[in-house]
Amino acid sequence: MWKSLEFFRNRICAEGKRVTNAAQANSQASVGEGCGSGVVDIKARPGSTSIERASRSAWIAIALSFVAVLLDGLDTSSIGVAAPAIAVHFTVPPAALTPAFVLTSVGAVLGYLASGPLSSRWQPRPVLIASVAAFGALSLATPLASSVGQLAALRLITAIGLGVALPSAIAIATSQCPPRLKETAAVIVGTGLAAGGILGGVLGAVLTAHLGWQSIFIIGGALPLALSLVLQLWLPRPTAARDLVLANQRDMRPGGLRLIGDLLGTGPATRTISLWIFSFLIFADGYALVFWLPTLLIKFGFSPEYAQLGISFFSAGGLVTNILVMLLVSRLPIARILLSTVVLGVISAAGLATHDMIPVGVWLLIAGTGAGLISCSVGQSALAVAIYPEALRTHGVGFSAAAGRTGSIVGPAVAGLLVSMGVAPKAIVLAATIPALLAILALLPHLRTATRA
Known part of the structure; x- marks a missing residue:
């Protein structure tokens, strides 16, 4: 099965390179105009096959980025949904979980701030994949916490991964779109956070009632890990035009100083x-x-x-x-x-x-x-x-x-x-x-x- 998936992924990559080469041969201006993803100018070649493939690539990037942010929102909301049951488990009043709530927000802030420098160094695609895998693995580890202090520490580290994911996902989705759709892509991907919060509330209530509070974090960890494999195989890679932008980005801000x-x-x-x-x-x-x-x-x-x-x-x-x-x-x-x-x-x-x-x-x-x-x-x-x-x-x-x-x-x-x-x-x-x-x-x-x- 893995060989088959790899075969299809290689075919898609080969087609993507062919499309990019054709786009660069027909319009060198597309590199400098600001789409940054190798998307062909629609006005220049209406109805071309390259445009259709680029459009499909853009929607794949938007859809996968949305799912990544949805799982981000699911994991972020999980601590609030599970809080009453966690308080009972540790025999503490709900107010004792305040450090876990606060450190979740602090970790998210740190992740948001780190996302840009990490993307400058390694590009948004690998950063998104790594962050999704990281918060998935750390969510799986959350039920192993033996005290409120350990729980709070785990939420801090998990939230850093959660924070890194959102800006990277938006950057990937918008980089694949023509200029007039960039803001639409950002709204679609950002909505995943709210949708994940709603899903976390509904799913969390059911799981807590039937399988215990630990199940929220187990499901919330397994899904991102599975998604990280899907992202590795199917998330569109940056083209030569975007590589040039990222190279200039690193040259402009050495070390992010x-x-x-x-x-x-x-x-x-x-x-x-x-x-x-x-x-x-x-x-x-x-x-x-x-x-x-x-x-x-x-x-x-x-x-x-x-x-x-x-x-x-x-x-x-x-x-x-x-x-x-x-x-x-x-x-x-x-x-x-x-x-x-x-x-x-x-x-x-x-x-x-x-x-x-x-x-x-x-x-x-x-x-x-x-x-x-x-x-x-x-x-x-x-x-x-x-x-x-x-x-x-x-x-x-x-x-x-x-x-x-x-x-x-x-x-x-x-x-x-x-x-x-x-x-x-x-x-x-x-x-x-x-x-x-x-x-x-x-x-x-x-x-x-x-x-x-």
Whole structure:
């Protein structure tokens, strides 16, 4: 069987080289124009077989990158889903697992920051494959932890692998696409994180009830390991044009010492700084509500069973909106789309804070809030793709995600402080509109650029 798979992989590689050589012979300009993947200019040769093969290669890259990020989201959510059962297993209160939650976010930040330099050194493809295999193996090791401290340490190391995967996957998917589809590809791949979180919640509840909390990490580890083999065989390799870009990237930033300067020097520095601020605020807001929404709904008067539904509506609203963003992003500037969704989130959160209505209305407002915040959490990656050239794209996506994940640590902590101080639940929800309103201000430099374009 392995010989057969290797035979087909070699055939695909040979066809890919032939297509690339034909593309380079017909248009040397394709190397310098910015697609960076050897994709042939569609306007130059409409209807050619090379274009069809390049298109298939692009969608294969997008699909495999999406699955990698989906499993990333599945593994990331597993610790939250399994937390009550883990607390019972170690005979500790749920609050004792706080170090594991915090270190998961810290590890993700470190992974996001490391993804760019690693991709510069070894290229995104092997980095993605290695990160998927790493977080799969470490997830399998999680049930072996004999204490909360060991569990927290394992989650820290696992989360580094999880963090490395997302920017690499987005860089691979966007590098295979024509320019007008790059932002669409980024949104599709980024949505895998939200979809993985939803899958983790549903699958985790079933597995915990029937097979114990360890099964979540076993399944969540075996699937990435299997996927790493699929990626090795079928994930499209960079072509000569992209190799040239990556070689120039390594020459421009030896050792990554001028990385921050490169990011700030790409166009107006305000666009990079405002992107980081936007990501920080949106993630802080979104994660604060994800962590504390059930508690706040109970204070609203809902039963614990109904309060848990709040997270489902919040996530479902984000998933539906992400699909709409995918359909619109190739037609409208991503900054304008994000402005619309964050305004939706602000209006919905304000309505929830001032509500006095039947439960159906509450669920719809929660879904609207999730639609705004989750779509912006995914869309910030597409905004980074729109800002940076390919040589800096992995770094740009990684730093933006790191800023967001830092917000995911700060936001729940601030919300928890407000809850512990006895602040009214409606006042806390209303306060959640403040970061979202500030995020709108952070979008202004990008909106001005979109208007000029």
